[in-house]
Amino acid sequence: MTTPARPPILLTMADYYGTLAAVRSLGRLGIPITMAESKLLAPARWSRYVTRRVSCPSVGDSDAFMEWLVRFGEREPGHVLYPTSDDMAWLFALHREELARHFQMYQPDVSAIYGLLNKQRLHDLCEGVGLDVPDTWFPEDEAAVERVAAQARFPVLLKPQTQILFESHVKGAQVERASELLPRYREFLERNQYGRKLLAYDPRANRPMVQAFYTEAAQNIFSLSGFVDRTGELFVARGALKVLQRPRKLGIGLCFEEVPVDEALAEKVRQLCKKLGYHGTFEVEFIRVGGRQLLIDFNPRFFSQMGFDVARGMPLPLFVYEAAGGNEERLAQVAREALAWKGTGQYIYCHRGIFELLLRAQGLSGRLSSQEVRQWREWYARHSERAVDAVIDIGDWVPWVVDVAMHLRFYARHPKSFIRTMVLDK
Incomplete structure (x- = not known):
């Protein structure tokens, strides 16, 4: 009796290292990979493990891309589909019902995804499960900005409250003095634009937030990454410490070290996911300040250094693949193997x-x-x-x-x- 063929997975954004990690992790297992990409110079596109390459509109044009994705699903139903960026996570959730007719998905609803990707909503959720967050203000007008300037301790960070459909993709900027906050706030609103679809969903999403600045953020960011299932009971995680980023004060992770999982912190993250109804892969970042662990980011998708977790016995793309296909026994087996994995020494991740x-x-x-x-x-x-x-x-x-x-x-x-x-x- 022949074994049924494994369904292919459709991956996007081949210039993301999380996509490359997923291609290699699943491709080595013989799972067919369809890569949808508009760019020629995109590393994952050229992996030997890609089974098929298809051209698609740029994901920067979200309307055109989503229209293409639905048409692709209608023509070739049955692919597994999972997001590789904040934009994709939110768009897949927003159009979940339509996409689920054609794709195998493990996709929470849009309220769960937006609750994690909008910092104001995330902070409110963290409070409910005992997770600590940095001192943060969400001013809604210029008068509120002036009140923040009067009470905050400078320097502070001026940051977008979400990266969804954020055209400039800037992480934020340091503001040195109170007198600079209002002009920089105005400049942010003028120079940084969001996609029309997001602003229709939340008209206040374009307003930046003000966050306390911690010098520890340069080399003391703890990352908890893993997978949680629909019930919130199957939970697997790994720990990492971001030791170098570019720029060093506020930037993209470049080097990570393996560290033990903080079990108490992991339990709070699990409770957060369960309370919100989130399931899938995650990467949560914390600044370690003294004895406090301050949550600063939650990525509900494949993420850049995911290959680090795959190398440490936690094949997150396979978790998603089995979960999307409803293969509960296989999923449980993958989880048991990941929980039983023991490293032979300290691993590092580096581009x-x-x-x-x-x-x-x-x-x-x-x-x-x-x-x-x-x-x-x-x-x-x-x-x-x-x-x-990487x-x-x-x-x-x-x-x-x-x-x-x-x-x-x-x-x-x-x-x-x-x-x-x-x-x-x-």
């Missing part, structure tokens, strides 16, 4: 190419001292045998070549961005 470029650029500019550069290289050398790279894989090397080309092209087109983030660390 080695960008890591080396940053050390060279900031070493030459003086933003990093020669001693700091040496310490970072020694850090990598100590852990090199258990280092997980892109490099001996058995799947083409995505690394494409990744190099992608960055060279970006920095050639945006030299100011290179100087600001890689040289001046701003």
